[in-house]
Amino acid sequence: MKLKKIHHIAIICSNYEVSKDFYVRILGLTPLQEVYREDRDSYKLDLKVNGQYQIELFSFPNPPARPSYPEASGLRHLAFEVDDIEEAVLHLTTMQVEVEGIRIDPWTQKKFTFFADPDGLPIELYEC
Missing domain, CATH: 3.10.180.10 (2,3-Dihydroxybiphenyl 1,2-Dioxygenase, domain 1)
Incomplete structure (x- = not known):
């Protein structure tokens, strides 16, 4: 097996509109495609970094908090x-x-x- 590059990074957010604003308006990432998946009550926003598709921003109802401090595995x-x-x-x-x-x-x-x-x-x- 030969890995060529990182294809994308998936991020699950707790508040879709707040995170969408942060990644698009503040960080300047370009939306490529936004989809609402009714069966999962979830949005998926594909974002481009410097013209390349790299980040998927997901929303899900009530996701658990991300352990960060102290740093968790992963x-x-x-x-x-x-x-x-x-x-x-x-x-x-x-x-x-x-x-x-x-x-x-x-x-x-x-x-x-x-x-x-x-x-x-x-x-x-x-x-x-």
């Missing part, structure tokens, strides 16, 4: 590459998103920081 965070981390942090703080301080990766010497989506999912910005 997927730790979602990371996005940016060209200018200071510009990205300024944009997020202007949109009232709380962002951690910018740090330097001790191995690559690259800048990175974290913030959270409306459900507390950790999101990393990594300057390349």
Whole structure:
């Protein structure tokens, strides 16, 4: 077996409209397709990152909270590459998103920081 690339990342949110606004308006992801699945009382929004389909945003009635602190087993965070981390942090703080301080990766010497989506999912910005 040879894996070619990550096809997509699925995110389940607790409040579809709030999360849709966050990922589309604040993060600037482009909606590709939105479907309401009546049998599951669930929305599925396909989002593009920089022109490529990469994220599926799902809603389900009453999903359990995501264990995060202390960190739980499983997927730790979602990371996005940016060209200018200071510009990205300024944009997020202007949109009232709380962002951690910018740090330097001790191995690559690259800048990175974290913030959270409306459900507390950790999101990393990594300057390349």
